[in-house]
Amino acid sequence: xxxxxxxxxxxxxxxxxxxxxxxxxxxxxxxxxxxxxxxxxxxxxxxxxxxxxxxxxxxxxxxxxxxxxxxxxxxxxxxxxxxxxxxxxxxxxxxxxxxxxxxxxxxxxxxxxxxxxxxxxxxxxxxxxxxxxxxxxxxxxxxxxxxxxxxxxxxxxxxxxxxxxxxxxxxxxxxxxxxxxxxxxxxxxxxxxxxxxxxxxxxxxxxxxxxxxxxxxxxxxxxxxxxxxxxxxxxxxxxxxxxxxxxxxxxxxxxxxxxxxxxxxxxxxxxxxxxxxxxxxxxxxxxxx
Amino acid sequence: xxxxxxxxxxxxxxxxxxxxxxxxxxxxxxxxxxxxxxxxxxxxxxxxxxxxxxxxxxxxxxxxxxxxxxxxxxxxxxxxxxxxxxxxxxxxxxxxxxxxxxxxxxxxxxxxxxxxxxxxxxxxxxxxxxxxxxxxxxxxxxxxxxxxxxxxxxxxxxxxxxxxxxxxxxxxxxxxxxxxxxxxxxxxxxxxxxxxxxxxxxxxxxxxxxxxxxxxxxxx
Amino acid sequence: xxxxxxxxxxxxxxxxxxxxxxxxxxxxxxxxxxxxxxxxxxxxxxxxxxxxxxxxxxxxxxxxxxxxxxxxxxxxxxxxxxxxxxxxxxxxxxxxxxxxxxxxxxxxxxxxxxxxxxxxxxxxxxxxxxxxxxxxxxxxxxxxxxxxxxxxxxxxxxxxxxxxxxxxxxxxxxxxxxxxxxxxxxxxxxxxxxxxxxxxxxxxxxxxxxxxxxxxxxxxxxx
Numbered sequence: 084x085x086x087x088x089x090x091x092x093x094x095x096x097x098x099x100x101x102x103x104x105x106x107x108x109x110x111x112x113x114x115x116x117x118x119x120x121x122x123x124x125x126x127x128x129x130x131x132x133x134x135x136x137x138x139x140x141x142x143x144x145x146x147x148x149x150x151x152x153x154x155x156x157x158x159x160x161x162x163x164x165x166x167x168x169x170x171x172x173x174x175x176x177x178x179x180x181x182x183x184x185x186x187x188x189x190x191x192x193x194x195x196x197x198x199x200x201x202x203x204x205x206x207x208x209x210x211x212x213x214x215x216x217x218x219x220x221x222x223x224x225x226x227x228x229x230x231x232x233x234x235x236x237x238x239x240x241x242x243x244x245x246x247x248x249x250x251x252x253x254x255x256x257x258x259x260x261x262x263x264x265x266x267x268x269x270x271x272x273x274x275x276x277x278x279x280x281x282x283x284x285x286x287x288x289x290x291x292x293x294x295x296x297x298x299x300x301x302x303x304x305x306x307x308x309x310x311x312x313x314x315x316x317x318x319x320x321x322x323x324x325x326x327x328x329x330x331x332x333x334x335x336x337x338x339x340x341x342x343x344x345x346x347x348x349x350x351x352x353x354x355x356x357x358x359x360x361x362x363x364x365x366x367x368x369x370x371x372x
Numbered sequence: 373x374x375x376x377x378x379x380x381x382x383x384x385x386x387x388x389x390x391x392x393x394x395x396x397x398x399x400x401x402x403x404x405x406x407x408x409x410x411x412x413x414x415x416x417x418x419x420x421x422x423x424x425x426x427x428x429x430x431x432x433x434x435x436x437x438x439x440x441x442x443x444x445x446x447x448x449x450x451x452x453x454x455x456x457x458x459x460x461x462x463x464x465x466x467x468x469x470x471x472x473x474x475x476x477x478x479x480x481x482x483x484x485x486x487x488x489x490x491x492x493x494x495x496x497x498x499x500x501x502x503x504x505x506x507x508x509x510x511x512x513x514x515x516x517x518x519x520x521x522x523x524x525x526x527x528x529x530x531x532x533x534x535x536x537x538x539x540x541x542x543x544x545x546x547x548x549x550x551x552x553x554x555x556x557x558x559x560x561x562x563x564x565x566x567x568x569x570x571x572x573x574x575x576x577x578x579x580x581x582x583x584x585x586x587x588x589x590x591x592x
Numbered sequence: 593x594x595x596x597x598x599x600x601x602x603x604x605x606x607x608x609x610x611x612x613x614x615x616x617x618x619x620x621x622x623x624x625x626x627x628x629x630x631x632x633x634x635x636x637x638x639x640x641x642x643x644x645x646x647x648x649x650x651x652x653x654x655x656x657x658x659x660x661x662x663x664x665x666x667x668x669x670x671x672x673x674x675x676x677x678x679x680x681x682x683x684x685x686x687x688x689x690x691x692x693x694x695x696x697x698x699x700x701x702x703x704x705x706x707x708x709x710x711x712x713x714x715x716x717x718x719x720x721x722x723x724x725x726x727x728x729x730x731x732x733x734x735x736x737x738x739x740x741x742x743x744x745x746x747x748x749x750x751x752x753x754x755x756x757x758x759x760x761x762x763x764x765x766x767x768x769x770x771x772x773x774x775x776x777x778x779x780x781x782x783x784x785x786x787x788x789x790x791x792x793x794x795x796x797x798x799x800x801x802x803x804x805x806x807x808x809x810x811x812x813x814x815x
Contacts, residue, residue: 095731099395102730106566106573116760121771148715149722152571153564179643180413181718183420184710187696213425213643214636216482220611221632228629229636232428236694271490272482276615287564291557294774295782298518299498301490308560309567310758334578341570346759348566348726353755355734356748363738376702380712387713391720395727407667409717411674414647416714418675419682419706423695425640427686429633449634453641460648466596469809473600475642476800476808477607478635484608484797485615487790495783495790514776521780522787529788546784551743553781555750556774562729562751563758569726571719 087362098355105351109343116342123297124314127258127282127304128164134255136169139248141257144174144189145265147181150286155189156312156338157284158260160319162193166200167323171244173254175209175230177218177265183211187234196329203242210234219268223277224250252277256303260284266293270301284311309345312338373583385580388572521549597811601803607631608801647675678714681705750778 131140142161146154165172174190176182190208194200202208209230212218221228226249227239239245248254257279259269266283274281280303285293287308296302306315316339319326330337373381390405430450437443452471459468499522503512527539528546535543614628654668662668685695685706693699695706703711739745750773756762757770799805806812 091735095735096396098731098734099727102566102569102727103395106569106726107577110570110573110577118760119763119767121767148718150564150568151715151719152569152574152723153567179417179420181416181710181714183424184715188711211420211424212429212636213421213639214632215639216479216486217632217635217639220482221629221636224629228633230428231433234424234696236428268486271486271494275486275490275494276618287560287567288557290560291553291774291778292782292786294779295495295786298775298779299494299783301494308563308758309570310563334582336571336574336578341567341574342760344570344573345563345566346761348569348730349562349755349759349762352562352730352733353752355730356737356752359734359737360739360748376708380708384712384716388716388720391717391724394724403664403667404670405717406721407670408674408713409721410650411671411676412678412709412713412717414650415675415678415680415682416710417643418647418679419685419695421640421643422683422686425636429640430637445630445634446637449637452634453638456638456641456645457648460652469596469600470603471638472809473603474607475635475638477604478611478631480604480797480800481608482611484794484801485612487794487797489615491786491790492794495787499780499783514772517776518780518783521777522784525781525784526788529784547743548746549777549781549784551746552750552773553778553785555747556754556778558733558747559751559754559758562733562755565723565726565729568719568723572716572723575716575719 087358088366091359091362101351102348105347106344109347110340113340114343114346116346118313118317118339118342120314120317121311123305123307124311125304125318127161127284127306128315128318130256130280130282130303131161131164131168131170134168134170137171137247138255139171139173139244139253140165141251141254142172142174143257143259143261143265143269144176144182144186145178145259145261145263146286147178147185147262149181150262151181151185152336152341153286153309153312154260154262154284155185156309156316156336156341157306158185158189159193160312160315160338161258161260161284162189163196163326163329164315164319164323166193166197166205167319167325171204171247172206173209173226173244173248173251174206175222176211177215178262179211179213183234186211196326203237204244207242207244208234215265216268216272219272220276222250223252223273223279226250252279254279257281258284260306261289262286263289267296270296274301282306284315309338309341313342373587378583378587381580381583385576388576392572520545525549600809600811601806604809605801605803608797647679650675674713678706678709681709 134140142158144158162172174186176186186208190206194206200206209226210233212229214229218229222230226245230239232238233242251257251273257269257273259266259281261283262285266285266289269281269283273279282304283293283302284306285308287310290305290307293302293305293307297305306312316330316337320330329335330339387405387408390401393399394402430446433443433446439447452474455471456468459465499519501515503515524542524546526546528543528550533539610628610631614624617624651672654672657668658665681704682695684690685692685704688694692704695704697703697707737748737751739748753766753770753773757766796805800808
């Protein structure tokens with residue numbers, strides 16, 4: 084057995100250690116790699132830029148803490164963009180395993196940065212609802228069919244923003260930040276049946292599938308994983324100086340900072356793949372000889 | 373950070389470390405955190421379903437408006453929902469079938485429309501495009517690649533005919549397209565899993581250690 | 593026989609037919625619209641009850657484990673205790689008992705016990721469980737990713753291109769080709785899978801609505 088082949092049988096905990104260090108060191112000593120913006124992310128940003136002060140974006144939190152590390156920076160950046168651009172937001176959650184927790188935490192975090200915002204006028208938090216497609220059909224026609232109250236128990240009829248748009252179909256744009264299948268439902272149910280322009284911010288795992296919807300025009304844009312989130316952050320930071328202070332906070336977890344780790348860890352894994360294959364070929368050659 | 377928040381952050385950090393200890397080897401601390409994970413998640417379902425769905429959509433309308441023509445169907449829904457639980461009473465377990473039938477029936481119906489109108493039609497329409505329709509030669513070439521890809525992948529999934537001859541070759545091309553898709557999915561999965569790890573390491577470094585130091589008045 | 597077998601099949605048929613008919617009469621007919629939106633409101637509630645069905649299963653299984661002192665019974669207690677903490681405080685919040693205003697924050701800005709559990713138990717446990725997979729995927733890539741044949745080579749090359757094309761230092765070189773790969777050949781493969789799976793799902797839906805497929809009711813074809 085060659086030395087390379089021996090290397091492939093090392094205790095996997097050494098691999099774990101390398102990945103652990105590859106993650107920890109860039110977190111402690113950030114490098115600050117630049118981020119390049121891709122078209123699917125820019126298309127979402129551009130769509131929100133076309134909206135005016137009376138326009139409404141529906142933001143659906145279709146994920147929970149499981150994938151919060153990927154999805155939270157997306158919803159945070161979208162909220163910062165909407166609030167900086169004076170666009171109103173109706174936020175809701177459809178994902179049962181933590182959607183409400185992610186939604187409430189994100190709304191609280193970002194609205195604290197915009198003290199002039201008025202609840203019920205500039206944004207609304209509808210909370211979580213069971214029901215999946217049934218809820219989506221209802222809220223497309225009339226929010227109050229699915230959400231009689233907001234998350235604080237206030238009837239929707241008492242919230243000025245909810246008088247402006249009856250259902251999601253009357254909003255200008257909807258974004259689902261999703262893990263799993265919920266983003267697909269916004270495309271193949273809400274966009275397909277009501278024509279509402281939608282976009283999805285998805286986990287990296289599900290990004291490849293969403294490209295089919297994007298290319299078919301069923302979605303207006305796509306934020307794929309932490310890389311996509313870092314691109315959106317970059318666009319918001321570049322164009323809205325008021326958000327730079329928040330992004331400069333060392334206590335804030337951002338996608339842009341995460342890209343340092345992503346770079347190091349990807350390179351480690353690619354090196355593993357190369358070593359594994361070199362060992363495989365060395366072993367095969369030795370066997371043939 | 374308040375004392376309560378700091379206490380919570382410490383609990384969260386210790387639970388994170390308990391789960392991470394599995395990387396070294398299976399141990400009682402991991403088992404403890406794993407069992408707590410399952411229990412807390414189920415308890416979470418109970419809380420959000422009762423507070424966010426059953427209370428505002430069932431109990432409050434019935435309590436506030438009473439049994440009217442408009443709210444009557446909600447009482448029916450509540451009974452259908454409760455009836456699902458008769459499956460745990462052996463003698464009347466078959467009662468639950470009717471509730472299950474309505475529940476499954478509705479979602480199967482909506483799913484059928486969703487799949488045909490929301491997926492098959494738009495996806496097929498986006499595949500069958502005019503190559504001379506005004507786009508650049510690159511667009512036309514890309515559209516052709518997509519058409520070949522979709523067709524050959526569908527041929528690969530067509531199991532009623534033996535994959536031999538031209539059909540077999542087309543199916544092989546379909547496999548190549550699929551492999552490329554799966555490879556891309558693997559690359560993205562690596563990216564996704566690393567992102568989740570970043571989240572936990574960030575939590576331990578920034579919120580737990582950083583937060584504790586800040587609370588103790590050490591560092592910024 | 594009618595109540596046990598025919599009625600459920602008829603109910604499936606009608607419940608399945610309503611969203612299909614409603615799709616074809618979206619804006620025109622108030623009766624269809626009312627019927628369909630009432631059923632949708634009902635399904636939101638029934639989904640809530642259905643989501644909690646699993647809780648009963650887990651409680652039954654774990655109580656049995658404790659009663660029989662089966663291996664790992666201590667962890668069954670931990671599971672039930674975790675569930676009881678979140679579930680009871682969640683239910684109490686939902687019913688506004690013990691002065692709880694709900695399951696979020698109290699009026700003075702402190703979290704309710706359910707909210708505290710959501711933030712400091714539920715969130716870290718959920719997030720860490722999946723974060724662990726990062727280590728295993730790295731190990732799997734090292735041990736299993738081999739250039740054995742054409743298919744495996746395409747798989748590996750695509751994966752490496754994506755890993756390089758989606759990080760800042762690889763992006764200038766691999767970014768454009770990764771983006772093309774995702775949009776064109778990957779898009780085609782995903783589209784093929786979506787169309788194939790959607791046709792399969794639609795035909796299964798039809799079988800269920802027409803009563804041909806009955807296994808979900810615990811019935812076989814002869815019943």
